[in-house]
Amino acid sequence: MKKYLTTAIPYVNGAPHIGHAMDYCLADVYARYQRLIGNDVRFQAGTDEHGNKIFQKARELNIPVEEYVTKNSLKFQDFIHKLGVEYTDFVRTTDEDHERRCQKIWTELLDHIYREKYEGWYCTGCERFVTNKEHEENNGVCPDHQKPYERLEEENYYFRVADFKDQIREAISSNEMVILPEFRKKEILKLLEDTPDVSISRPKSQLTWGVPVPGDESQVMYVWMDALSNYITVLGYPEEDISDWWPAAAQFVGKDILRFHAILWPAILLGLNLPLPKVLVSHGMVLSNGQKMSKSIGNVIDPVEVLNRYGTDAFRYFFIRHIDTFADSDFTYEKFDDAYNNELANDLGNLVQRLATLAHKNQIKIEEPDLQLMDGYRRLMDDFEFSKAFDSVWEEVQNLNRRIDEEKPWSLAKNGEVSKLEECMKGLILGVLNVNEMLKPFLPETTKKISEIFSGEIMPPEVPLFPKG
Ligand code: MSP
Numbered sequence: 528m529k530k531y532l533t534t535a536i537p538y539v540n541g542a543p544h545i546g547h548a549m550d551y552c553l554a555d556v557y558a559r560y561q562r563l564i565g566n567d568v569r570f571q572a573g574t575d576e577h578g579n580k581i582f583q584k585a586r587e588l589n590i591p592v593e594e595y596v597t598k599n600s601l602k603f604q605d606f607i608h609k610l611g612v613e614y615t616d617f618v619r620t621t622d623e624d625h626e627r628r629c630q631k632i633w634t635e636l637l638d639h640i641y642r643e644k645y646e647g648w649y650c651t652g653c654e655r656f657v658t659n660k661e662h663e664e665n666n667g668v669c670p671d672h673q674k675p676y677e678r679l680e681e682e683n684y685y686f687r688v689a690d691f692k693d694q695i696r697e698a699i700s701s702n703e704m705v706i707l708p709e710f711r712k713k714e715i716l717k718l719l720e721d722t723p724d725v726s727i728s729r730p731k732s733q734l735t736w737g738v739p740v741p742g743d744e745s746q747v748m749y750v751w752m753d754a755l756s757n758y759i760t761v762l763g764y765p766e767e768d769i770s771d772w773w774p775a776a777a778q779f780v781g782k783d784i785l786r787f788h789a790i791l792w793p794a795i796l797l798g799l800n801l802p803l804p805k806v807l808v809s810h811g812m813v814l815s816n817g818q819k820m821s822k823s824i825g826n827v828i829d830p831v832e833v834l835n836r837y838g839t840d841a842f843r844y845f846f847i848r849h850i851d852t853f854a855d856s857d858f859t860y861e862k863f864d865d866a867y868n869n870e871l872a873n874d875l876g877n878l879v880q881r882l883a884t885l886a887h888k889n890q891i892k893i894e895e896p897d898l899q900l901m902d903g904y905r906r907l908m909d910d911f912e913f914s915k916a917f918d919s920v921w922e923e924v925q926n927l928n929r930r931i932d933e934e935k936p937w938s939l940a941k942n943g944e945v946s947k948l949e950e951c952m953k954g955l956i957l958g959v960l961n962v963n964e965m966l967k968p969f970l971p972e973t974t975k976k977i978s979e980i981f982s983g984e985i986m987p988p989e990v991p992l993f994p995k996g
Contacts, residue, residue, distance in 0.1 A: 529567045530776040532558055533758050533804075535784060536573040536620065539599035540584040543606040544820055545828040545858055546781070546813040552846045553810060553913060554779045555612040559968035560908050561776075564900075569772050571761050572607055573618035574600040578750030579651045579729075582736040592736055596621060606831055611839040611971050618761040620738075620753055628760035629753050630741045635765065636798045639687045645726055648676035654750050656726055671783065673821075684728040684746065691794040692719060698793065704803040706789055707911055708853040711782065711809055715789045722790050727752045755792045759801070775804040777911070785809040808911050811855040813846075828858060840970040841867050841993065847969055848917040872993040874924050875973070881931060882955055883980050883987035889940050891952045893981060898964040908968070920965045927958045956981055 534550040537543065551572065558568045576596040585595035600619055607614065618625055633640075648662045649655070652672030656679075657665075668675050696719055698704045699712060706712045728746040729737065737747030758778065762769040780788050785807065793803050812819065815826040834842050845863050850856040885891075901923075907916035936955070939948035960981060967974045973992055980988060 529569070529771055530558075530561045531569045531571070531762075531772040531774075532561075533571045533775050533778045534573075534614075535780045536575040536618065536754060536757055537603060538578070538580055539574050539576050539596050539603065540581045542599065542602045543830055545815070545830045545833070546820060547603075547606070548610060548830050548842070548846050549781065549810050549813060549850070550779045551607055551610050551612045552843055553808065553852065553911075554777070555610070555614075556843075556847055556913050556968045557777060557779075557908075557911065558613060559971065563964070563967055564905075569616065569762075570612075570614040571616045571618065571758065572612065572614040573616075573757055573761065574603050574620070575750070575754045575757075576600065576619055576621045577737045577747075577753055578654050579734055579736075580654060582734065583651070593621070606834075609831060609834045609839060611843065616761045618757045620757060625757060625760045626738045626753075628764060628766065629738050629748065629756045631765050632756050632760070632795070632799065633748065633752075634741055636686065636795065639690050639794075639798045640727070641685050641687065642682065643685055644680075644682045645685075646678070646680040649679045650674065650676055658721070658723070679733075681726075681730050681733060683726040683730070683749075684740065684743075685724045686727045686752070686791075686794065686798075687724050688722055688790065688794045689724060691797045692722070694797055695719060695790060695793045698803050699789070704789075704793065705806040706785070707806060707808045711785060715785065718786055719790055725749075725751075725791055725794075751787055751791060752795075755787065755795060758792075764801075765799075774802040777806045777808055778804045779808045779810065782809045782811060806911070809853075811851060811853055813850055814855055814857045816859055817857055833863070837863070837867060838972070840973045841871055843969060843971075844871055847913050848921070850914070852912060852914050867993065868995060870921070872991065872995050874921070874928060876991050876993040878924060878928050878931070878959065879977055879980060879992055880987055882952075882959060883985055885936055885940070886952055886956060886981075886985040887987055889936075889948060889952065891949060891956070891985060892983070893953060893956050893960075893985075896957055896960050898961055900965055901961075904965050913969075916965075917969055920962055920969075923958070923962045923965075927955060927962065930958070931955060956985075 532554050534554045537547050558570045561568050582592055585592040647656045650657060650669040650672060652669055652674055657676060662676055699706060699716060706715060727749045728740050729749060731745055731747055734747060738753045740746040740748055759769060759773060762772055778788060788807050796803055815828050818824060818826055820827045845866050849866055904916050904919050934951050936948055936951050939951060963974050963977045980986060
């Protein structure tokens, strides 16, 4: 089967921070799992390069905006590679192909677009207008960005979301478009009722950095209109038939931007007569020392520094197992070190080292094994419960360590009980290889090494899989 997976495209108004890892880690685990069970995967990633926020930042730094976005897009690409993410398509929203296709999408939606004067409150951090009610409730300051809302008075194009509300409500309620975690579904249904039509352009007098609105020199597209379209422009829409890949099997986004993906995006798709994505997976936030990361608090963690220090798999291990898939979770170096030393090095690293050493010494070999994924693991992976699936595999890692201690193969060797030793070792090695199979989506580099260690002449690794200190 063909499966198309997408990740949110980050704004390039700075270098990646540790929170940006979530979309990629989750989507890459799902992609590798799908490949493991025999599916064909197409996996999009990209960078969101238009809008006020980026334009203002480039200005502040006195760098031409084109140069600024290219520099930062490359930082994200480097980061994604270091995470071991196997994407198939990368889109930059300043790509010519993307811009042209976006304009065609706009033209296809014209029946649902109108022009009107608008006066309201805007948050540049969120890149969206807020309602008067929201403005009042938050005392005029955006709680996410700690900046006062700006009063804007503009003549803009509007997208009539109202045309699609019934269909969206029905699709969400019936799980035609599944929202995960389940409890967010109610929040979105409530929000849908209150969602006004969305302003989808900005006058060039206010902002020049965007995709030009076709047929109107005076306006550029609203950044979210341009950004959301990336999921299909990267497949070639509307110039190519995308039905092999669309609808997406899963779209991975943070909970802070679920509203755009669960309301505006479906409205755009329905306006284009395209099917809705099968699943929207909205993950929680990564906190740093219990707090939201912010430059002013000084608790922003550079993910590339962590990757360089600990390696790809240790990073993925922590972010997939110890950062809950759906709840907000905390990153601290103490927790990271603890997981690295006690779990990766002691549980997994030692298991492989002990077993491979014993097998090598006693010349145990294993034929092409028939590997199995546990049913519980499959169920959790199919349900996008990756941290729980990881836990279930780790229990097996710990069981195997216990089994070695109980079955004491070294005693069997010492007593010359050759056939018992062989049976015991083969059982343990098969156990490790089964675990290894299930770990493949999570730890691509380590599992490759483990497969090599236990194939043919079994050789213990010269350097521990997870060297300490
Ligand atoms: N450009 C938009 C997305 C457009 S998608 C068509 C955007 N960019 S972002 O850079 O602010 O965020 C990119 C992704 O990173 C989002 O999924 C967002 O939720 C995620 N995260 C940003 N900070 C995060 C944490 N601290 N923790 C977890 N995820 C976070 O929104």
